[in-house]
Amino acid sequence: MKVVFVEKPHSLEIREVPVPGPGKGEVLVRVRAGGICGSDMHIYHGTNPLAKYPRIIGHEFAGEVAALGEGVTEYAPGERVAVDPVTSCGTCYPCSIGRPNVCERLEVFGVHRDGGFAEFVALPVKNLHRIPSDWSFEKGALVEPFTIAANVLSRTECSGGDRLLILGAGPIGQVILQAARRLGTACAVADIVDVRLEKARSLGAELTVNTRKDSLEEKAAEWTGGAGVPLIIDAVGSPDLFPSLLRMASPAGRIGLLGFSKEPSSFVQLEAVKKELSIFGSRLNRNKFPEVISWFSGGEVKPELLVSHRFPFEQVREAMKFIEDNPSEVCKVILEF
Structure with a gap:
């Protein structure tokens, strides 16, 4: 064979x-x-x-x-x-x-x-x-x-009443988007490829952001009325994005991580503690x-x-x-x- x-x-x-x-x-x-x-x-x-x-x-x-x-x-x-x-x-x-x-x-x-x-x-x-x-x-x-989407949404306790920001509109970002939308979750998606963002809109994303053209933090703040994002899932896995996730998360927010990078990320303990954030790794x-x-x-x-x-x-x-x-x-x- x-x-x-x-x-x-x-x-x-x-x-x-x-x-x-x-x-x-x-x-x-x-x-x-x-x-x-x-x-x-x-x-x-x-x-x-x-x-x-x-x-x-x-x-x-x-x-x-x-x-x-x-x-x-x-x-x-x-x-x-x-x-x-x-x-x-x-x-x-x-x-x-x-x-x-x-x-x-x-x-x-x-x-x-x-x-x-x-x-x-x-x-x-x-x-x-x-x-x-x-x-x-x-x-x-x-x-x-x-099943990758099912696992991370379970880990982060995603619900229909959530607002979810997904970083990455590739295959994993798209399956997370579909899986979340079946719950009725309001979703935003960020990527650097416009065609992928168009696909995300067709799958039910109410906000899409090309991070090469616009500030994701500013757009996320507008989307949530300044309250911060209750749930963020990083399907990109770029270590330098992590400080931004901490800033964008709402008080009592949750962050789901899917990347496998060995490079360190900056971790601002103040952001995590003052907001009492929950950070979840999700594998397979x-x-x-x-x-x-x-x-x-x-x-x-x-x-x-x-x-x-x-x-x-x-x-x-x-x-x-x-x-x-x-x-x-x-x-x-x-x-x-």
């Missing part, structure tokens, strides 16, 4: 490897669609501090059951599945309080162990989630990005696949609006270059297997 293989940073190839056999408690999945995430590109470029090499990349993927390992009775060949890429030990402190996404021995398919950009992959049955037979595989692959998803699948089935969000381009998986290098060269045109790129 063919796989997308990153031997080391800047070394990506389509490689032939044997088809794996499903072990005890595993299912062999024939991968049909996978979404390219920014983290996949960071692994390729050597800028993902969490990745281990060599690696078959890909953590947003869906397919169909091809074969069952010993003891697996929950599935049948041909059923369609979406894959939760999070694996955990089940016994450490985070796992014991229901937060396996920050397990002490966390591993993520496509990051710490081989992932889904392969024609076949053997996976623990607990990581599979059945999807309706009338769904496209592309739709199944989009469940994982929306905490068993959010069933919730997001229900959103999709109920029409509460429109995942298909996220997809801008499709490539055969053998053209993954061309797809990544296209993403980098066309930021104003690209949202989510799907690889077809």
